[in-house]
Every structure is written in structure tokens, then in C-alpha cells.
Amino acid sequence: MKKKIVLMTVAVISGLVLAGFSNNGTIAKSSAGTITKEDLYEHMKEFYGGQVLEKLVLEQILSKDYTVKDGDVDHVVKKYQQQYGAQFNTILRQRRQNEAQFRMDTKLNLLIDKAIEKQAKITDEDLKAYYETWEPKIMVSHILAGSEGEAKDGGDFVKLAKERSLDYTTRETGGKLEPFGPGELPEAFEKASYALKEKGEFSAPVESTYGWSVIRLDEPAIKESFEKEKKEVLEDYVKGLATETKTKELVVEAVKAADVKIEDEKWINVNKVDTKRATA
DSSP: OHHHHHHHHHHHHHHHHHHTOOTTSEEEEETTEEEEHHHHHHHHIIIIIHHHHHHHHHHHHHHTTOOOOHHHHHHHHHHHHHHHGGGHHHHHHHTTOOHHHHHHHHHHHHHHHHHHHHHHTOOHHHHHHHHHHOOOOBEEEEEEESSHHHHTOOSOHHHHHHHHOSOTTTTTTTTBOOOBOTTSSOHHHHHHHHHOOSTTOBOOOEEETTEEEEEEEEEOOOOOOHHHHHHHHHHHHHHHHOOHHHHHHHHHHHHHHTTOOOOSGGGTTOOOOOOSOOOO
16 A cells, blocks of 8 residues: 555656746755756666666667667557556556656567567578467466465456455456466466466466466467468567577677767666566
């Protein structure tokens, strides 16, 4: 509860800051004093500057050789908005992001994917072989409980997830998980999820490394022809190649080749871009 109050306070203050911006450099005034643009910049620089600078540097470097259009980013963002509906912004807030930050991360991910795809020289034969064992992503929600008995308790699924699920990262969204494919979550959980066939169908309580879950199928995994699935197959194939180690190697090589020079001594070690992928 305390965490929610703090976040709400931050949101309210953010609104006041934006509304109170003035031409003379003062952003906010109170009986305790004033906050200037320089104060805000230094504070943001201290806490977030390094991470943002890393991403801007790498995006600029990769954009010289690869093109990601606004429409490409729009497509990814729209996909997540359609999947999560009204809960999309809630999920971003949980990740301490806004849509602009998510779009920035999405564009960088797409640029990295293009660089890795070019290096790998992927052929149709590679993709067809991968397609044989490939499974499309599935979308489920779940309620995590501490015991099988607790997991069996019936009632309104979304309400129970919000009030009682031990998975605190998905409580606010009614238990909704990010789309996932084979090998991304505990085996027992995945097996039970993929066994569900009808939208809205529930599983029996399933024990995994996290505890006991009741799973609800939100969108089934329907595998179509290679031609129809080729784009998704390629994306998953490239993501499979884009291990954290591989991505770090690509980042280091790109930064080195671009002969990046950091003029501000405070950021002299900015060359280690976070290689974790951005997802809603």
C-alpha cells in the first residue's frame, strides 16, 4: 500500500512540474524555495543519465547502418496495446516506464535484431528447419498460491488475482502474463498452459518452482503455415541468437568501431548498454 501511495505522489508532482514550467528557468515554487531546470536536469542526470546516454549512443551508432522506421515501432507498440488493452499503461507503470521510454527501448531492440540478423546470414532453409519445432507464443493469466488447497479456491478470477495472488508483479493486471513460448517459463507451467485449447479455459492447480498456479487461457497458440508464420519465426529465431552474451559482444564492437568519445568525465565509463530486451 505504501508503495502505491509513493508512486501516486510522484505522478502528481510530475503533473505539477510540467504544468508549472516557466521561461525564466524556474519549474516549481513553494514556501520552501524554488526548483530550476538546472536542478531537475542534475537530479535526472544523477539517477537516470547514464542509462539514457548509453541507449542514445548505441541507437545513433546502429542507425547509421540499419533503418527502423516509426511504423516498425508503432507496429510493436500496437501489438502490446492490443494484447493488454486498458492494462497496457498499468504494466508500463509497474516497470517505471512511460510510452516514450518503451518506444525508445523498442527501437533499440529492433536495431539490435537487424544487426544480429545481418551477421548471422539467415536463410529460408534455416527458418524452415527452426519452424518444425517452433511453437507460437501463448497468452495466459494465473493466480499464484502457496498451496494446492489455496489454489483450488473458486471465485471471480480477476478479483482473486488482484486480491490474493502471490505474484505481485501481475496482481494489478488480474494475473496477466507477458506472451511466452517454450523454454521461457518453468516446464510444468508451460505444459499446463499449452494443454489449454479454448479461450477462457482453466487448468487444474499446477505446481512449479514458484508455487501453485491456476492458469486461464487468454489467447491460444495456433500454429499456421510457414508462409503465414514466417515473420514471427524469423523474429523468434533472431531473438534466440540474441543471447545476452552475443548482444553485449555486438554492442562492444559497435561502440569500439564508432570511436565513441565521452566529453563529460562523469560518463567516461558509458559503454555498457543494458542488453535486456524491452517488453511490456
